[in-house]
Amino acid sequence: MVFALAAGAASAINVWAAKRLVASLRPAVLGGVVHLTGGLLCLALLPLLGADLTPAAERVPHLALMTGVYVFGNLLYFAALARTQLSEIDLFLRSSALWTVIGGTLVLREAFPLASLVGSALILASLVTIAERPRRLRFSAPQLLALGAAVAFGAGNVVDKAISAPFDPLGYTALNLILTGVGMLVVARPRRVEMATPALWGPTAWAVAATFALTQWLIILAFQAGGTAGDVILVAQVRLVALMAVGVLVLRERDRLGAKILAGVLMLAGLLALTFSSGP
Structure with missing residues (x-):
């Protein structure tokens, strides 16, 4: 619980800092650099903390799957972040909790009580409410990017839960971030200039890299402490309230404010319903 809550707080800082940068940088390049930098930070800490990368050599297919999922998800995420308001994008990204729970049920055989259907319905209602044209259920292109990223991150959470157990948490985090960063840069093919x-190497970019590393590390620690894929990601959703507040109050993203508030309430209610329905 503590690890997941801390992951949510670190993630909120991460998204806010990345939003500040992405307006002036190519999204895929920014994403690749901060992931790679965060991974190298973790790699540098491995010997200091007595950690290592065992058993990476024996898990190449699993790591390849992890890399593909996270490269795809982060390419969509950073593209959406550049084109969508902070108060809006996080509503779509929080639906990753639903996709994580569904994936955990289908792949990891985790419990999905009937009461979880209520939470699922509330989350879907939240997405409909914030759609560009709710009555016709039409989403804008940036909204679809964010929704696609959420589905990919849900799949990534399930992959993490399934394959991370044999690894040291910091070692797995280093591999996750380095491989994702390299993959994104291969796709982006950045120019030297x-x-x-x-801005790619300034304090804000380092903050994004460090909070990416901290968030991923805390989530893996939570998994290895016995949390299910659904429980861990649901508890980490504390960032929703923080980022919506920053978007509305600090960045003055006040258009469609009523729809955002209603969607936020529905999303939080859905997340809480999923959390309580998965309890003992």
Whole structure:
């Protein structure tokens, strides 16, 4: 519980800092650099904490699957972040909790009580409420990018839960971030001038890299402490309230405010319903 709550707080800082940067940088390049930097930070800490990358050599197919899922999800996520308001994008991203629970049920055989259907319905109602045209159920292109990222991250959470157990948490985090960063940069094919952009190596970018590393590490610790895929990700949703508040109050994203508030309430209610229905 503590690990997952801390992951939610670190994730909120991460998204806010990334939003500040993505307006002036190519999204895929920013995503690749901060993931790679965060992974290298973890790698540097491995010997200091007595951790290692065992058993990476024996898990190449699993790591390849993890890399593909996270590269795809983060390409969509950073593209959406550049084109969508902070107060809106996180509503779509929080639906990753639903996709995580569904994936955990189908793949990991985790429990999905009938009461979870209520939470699922509330989350879907939240997405409909915030759609660009709710009555016709039409989403804008950035909203679809964010929704696609949420589905991919849900799949990634299930993969993490399934394959991370034999790894040291910090070692797995280092591999996750480095492989994702390299994959994103291979897709982005940045020019040298892009890689030399000062903003990519400034304090805000380092904050994004560090909070990516901290968030992933805390989630893996929570998994290895016995949390299910659904429980861990649901508890980490504390960032929803924080990011919606920052978007509305600090960034003044007040258009469609009523729809955002209603969607936020529905999303939180759905997340709570899923959390309580998965309890003992």
